[in-house]
Amino acid sequence: MKFEKIQAPKGVREYLPPESQSFEWVREQLIAPAKSAGYQLMELPVFEDTNLFSRGVGESTDVVSKEMYTFEDRGGRSITLRPEGTAGVMRAVIEQNLDRGQLPVKVWYSGQFFRAERPQAGRYRQFYQVGIEAIGTEDPALDAEVIAIADRGFKNLGLKNYRLEITSLGDAQSRAAHRVDLLAYIEALDLDEATAARAQINPLRLFDDKRPEMQSAMAKAPLLLDYLSPESAANFAAVQKYLTAMGIAFVINPRMVRGLDYYTGTTFEFVHPDLGAQSGIGGGGRYDGLMETLGGQSLSGIGFGLGVDRALLAAIAESTVPSQEFTSDLFIIPLGDDAKEQSLVLAQNLRNSGIQTEIAFGDRALKGAMKAADKSGARYVIVLGESELKEGVIELKRMSDGVTTSVKIGQLQEELRRTLSL
């Protein structure tokens, strides 16, 4: 009887050895700067009440209107796999009253996110993101710090070819004033039905259209940056000043559009040119009204999300991923039943003292076991057979050059710790 194979769901990316080590490396590099800036881990559910996203992220966004994994649980509740991280953090902050203490609340998170999009290079239905949020303080210095933390993460990966784009969406008055003129401008354009519909939902989205005819049509459209209120303009200038002081290179992109509705003020995006169409490796911004929308007090926040999958692709494109050869310290080859039992005991003791130890399983021929040892990348090998058990002495073989040393079994741990300088 042969059963049909089951495939992974469409559009998921999985990392198997040895690539999984590179993935883990990227994630750690991206998280490290947040930790060193005093941000603390928040471990959140991957599914939430659907209302959290429809209300928080915005009904008008593609993310909410057509990309969510939504289902009914057994109690008849509408549940959605999280498509982004900020809303969940805000929910937890409000629910657990974290905003009642020291502000800003500074947290980081990492994990899987889900969007039911058509997969493509660098775009998966389940993707991995590292993010931070700083909630409760309106200070352009905080905006600059958040951007600097993301930038540090990418620098940790050794990336050089990415660029940081920033802009400001201003405050409510700034956006309202701009919207009037932008709508008037768009009205004069001859748009196809789908594009006109998009303009209706959010006119800013037209700036993001990749079609050349739309690019040129929007070339002279009024820019939000030119409509910033004096306060917003001063705030944005301060952010730029701080970034410059920290030596962080950026370009101002007044046509930048973010896909989520809650952004206000400073927004930014990290773009890598070598990844194909999905070039954004991270992005974020300030959100003034989100917390209130979700039933909390009126506090502003700022944060980012960095795409771990895409950051890995970028690191691969720039050849900055360190070679992560898997190695262990010792490989034990037991010959015979007594030796097998002894090797388990020995390995346990060695591992307890910090020596990475593997065992050859399956009663293979010695030659085959040696090949396995070689492939495992183990630095040393011992064969544990009848004579070794009887005499209490083993030959410790160094795989790099084949040199062997006689060692008493009782002193093996000490000898290994010495030669491996543990």
Next chain:
RNA sequence: GUGGGCGUAGCUCAGCUGGUAGAGCACUCGGUUGUGGUCCGAGAUGUCGCGGGUUCGAGCCCCGUCGUUCACCCCA
């Protein structure tokens, strides 16, 4: 959701204008008694994504379907 490319052994692929499949790598065993990486020898492995159709005959042609990939929309 829309459009293009692709789908042959574990992996990378070959297979000419249709005649029922091959290479390299990897894997297993061996090259005399218990020691890897090189070399030599032997061996196992495919319902040619799946389902229909055309044909005397299809991996090669047609239709559908699934998957994958790239792009659009959108986004990390």
